[in-house]
Amino acid sequence: MGNLLATAANVALNPTLLAVCERRQPQSFSRRSIAKVVFEELARVQAMRSPLDPVSIRLLPSSLLAEAGIKDTVFMDAVSRIEGRYQMRFRDEWLLDMQTCEDLIACIADHMFDTVDRSEQPIPPPPREGHRVAALAELDSDPANTDAFPECLALEERLQGLAEAGLVNPFLRANQRVHNRTAEINGREVVSFTSFDYLGLAGHPDVTRAAKAAIDRFGCSASASRMVGGNNTILDRLDIELARFLRTERAVVFPCGYGTNASIFNHLFGTGDLILYDELAHNSIMHGAGASKAGKRSFRHNDYDQLDALLRDLRSSYRRVVIAIEGVYSMDGDYPDLPKFMAVKKKHRALLYVDEAHSLGTMGPEGRGICDFFDVDPAEGDLWMGTISKALGAGGGYLAGRERLIRYLGYTTPAFVFSTACSPPNAAAALEGLRVIEREPWRVTRLQENSELFLKLAADSDLNTGSSVDTPVIPVIVGSSTRAIHVSQQLLEQGINAQPILYPAVRETAARVRFFLTSEHTEEQIVHAVSAVADVLSRC
Numbered sequence: 001m002g003n004l005l006a007t008a009a010n011v012a013l014n015p016t017l018l019a020v021c022e023r024r025q026p027q028s029f030s031r032r033s034i035a036k037v038v039f040e041e042l043a044r045v046q047a048m049r050s051p052l053d054p055v056s057i058r059l060l061p062s063s064l065l066a067e068a069g070i071k072d073t074v075f076m077d078a079v080s081r082i083e084g085r086y087q088m089r090f091r092d093e094w095l096l097d098m099q100t101c102e103d104l105i106a107c108i109a110d111h112m113f114d115t116v117d118r119s120e121q122p123i124p125p126p127p128r129e130g131h132r133v134a135a136l137a138e139l140d141s142d143p144a145n146t147d148a149f150p151e152c153l154a155l156e157e158r159l160q161g162l163a164e165a166g167l168v169n170p171f172l173r174a175n176q177r178v179h180n181r182t183a184e185i186n187g188r189e190v191v192s193f194t195s196f197d198y199l200g201l202a203g204h205p206d207v208t209r210a211a212k213a214a215i216d217r218f219g220c221s222a223s224a225s226r227m228v229g230g231n232n233t234i235l236d237r238l239d240i241e242l243a244r245f246l247r248t249e250r251a252v253v254f255p256c257g258y259g260t261n262a263s264i265f266n267h268l269f270g271t272g273d274l275i276l277y278d279e280l281a282h283n284s285i286m287h288g289a290g291a292s293k294a295g296k297r298s299f300r301h302n303d304y305d306q307l308d309a310l311l312r313d314l315r316s317s318y319r320r321v322v323i324a325i326e327g328v329y330s331m332d333g334d335y336p337d338l339p340k341f342m343a344v345k346k347k348h349r350a351l352l353y354v355d356e357a358h359s360l361g362t363m364g365p366e367g368r369g370i371c372d373f374f375d376v377d378p379a380e381g382d383l384w385m386g387t388i389s390k391a392l393g394a395g396g397g398y399l400a401g402r403e404r405l406i407r408y409l410g411y412t413t414p415a416f417v418f419s420t421a422c423s424p425p426n427a428a429a430a431l432e433g434l435r436v437i438e439r440e441p442w443r444v445t446r447l448q449e450n451s452e453l454f455l456k457l458a459a460d461s462d463l464n465t466g467s468s469v470d471t472p473v474i475p476v477i478v479g480s481s482t483r484a485i486h487v488s489q490q491l492l493e494q495g496i497n498a499q500p501i502l503y504p505a506v507r508e509t510a511a512r513v514r515f516f517l518t519s520e521h522t523e524e525q526i527v528h529a530v531s532a533v534a535d536v537l538s539r540c
């Protein structure tokens, strides 16, 4: 963990932070209970980040964090959660060179509480020498036998568990055909609520026609990075029209949304900088932040007050600080109070990075995104990231913002420079998609009406839709993973495709079936879906 935190060591010199690190309430904590909290939080965060790859071994004090698959970002998130639980804050230099769970436990015991029960037999630290080998042996007797990788075995067990419980694997269901909002699965037509094609553009005749024409003219692939031969007139036009649509000075299209997030943080922020991200930020943001040498901290979901407090303590110790949030969160269907985040960013001279993957096309009267929704000027923010893979019905990512910065990023970001450009049919589809949104504004209106209708009917039926509001992402929280799989399966039998979201992706009691609304759903389909969920839930 050392590299990750190396830049933040100077935070320890900050007197405000030192004050925060004082123990707030004298309490007695046993080493064993600290260990329990550490294991719990590491496993929980890992599970949230990688639902199908949870910590697959029992964590022990001697477990090497890296060998247990706990990445830097997971580690830092767990640290943030531990801080929350104990109402304390770690000094960054304490976190340097942590390798095992015991290092973290000892750090808490040594630094965080005056009254830690030191009389208790300490958990013996593993012998330093050879402990890497011992940990490997604990994980896997033959480290080169991929069939015996504990993470692979854990997945096999989970899948087998489903089968043994008589449940059908709800993942990787293959569509045989998609038409508007119906799909064919296993030879049967179903109404689908699993697609990000919010505005029905993926199969729109003008969009598919544009994609086909691009294939005829340019072929299926850009065949090179945009920098070195893969650029074309469609991509150039898409950059220009995206910037115009988003009301930013400039935009640049990347090959993939995930790669844009995964590449940009490392590229623009490094030693001496700080990345602050919402705890529910998308995996690609976490991955990108993890790759950077900047310090990093998460803040509670949508909590701009906590962010403000963090910045009060930390800002003066860093050069650049970036706050990463999303326009719409795709697990809960809620969104940030953008003006409040902008105020915090301004107050602390930080940059605001907003991932609009799920807000582009869905939010605001014209579907221009979260700025359109709040009627704020995008020039007030700094970096607007998004994908053309969702509401625009194509595949790829983009960055938008001020002229000079976006030009720089479009010449230098590794995911742009070293990756084959977004394919001609994808670029052409997105370009036509933008034009359709403006030509057919009823799509955005219909999407918002459909979402509102679903939410209202769900409320009338006493379904628990959590914090979802004003967005086309609507979870129905059903209270347990088994129940979520069961409900999803029953719905499929009734011709409705909606995905279950299970522990550990969410808390077990928050397991849910998630619905993505589109402008293509009919009132009848929505009424039928909500009453089917209510009916299934009343029987299980």
Ligand SMILES: Cc1ncc(COP(=O)(O)O)c(C=O)c1O
Pocket (backbone or CB within 6 Å): 256, 257, 258, 259, 261, 282, 284, 326, 330, 355, 357, 358, 387, 388, 389, 395, 396, 397
């Ligand atoms: C919030 C968010 N950001 C980024 C991405 C990645 O975008 P893409 O699918 O275009 O790679 C996703 C994908 O689901 C997402 O939900």
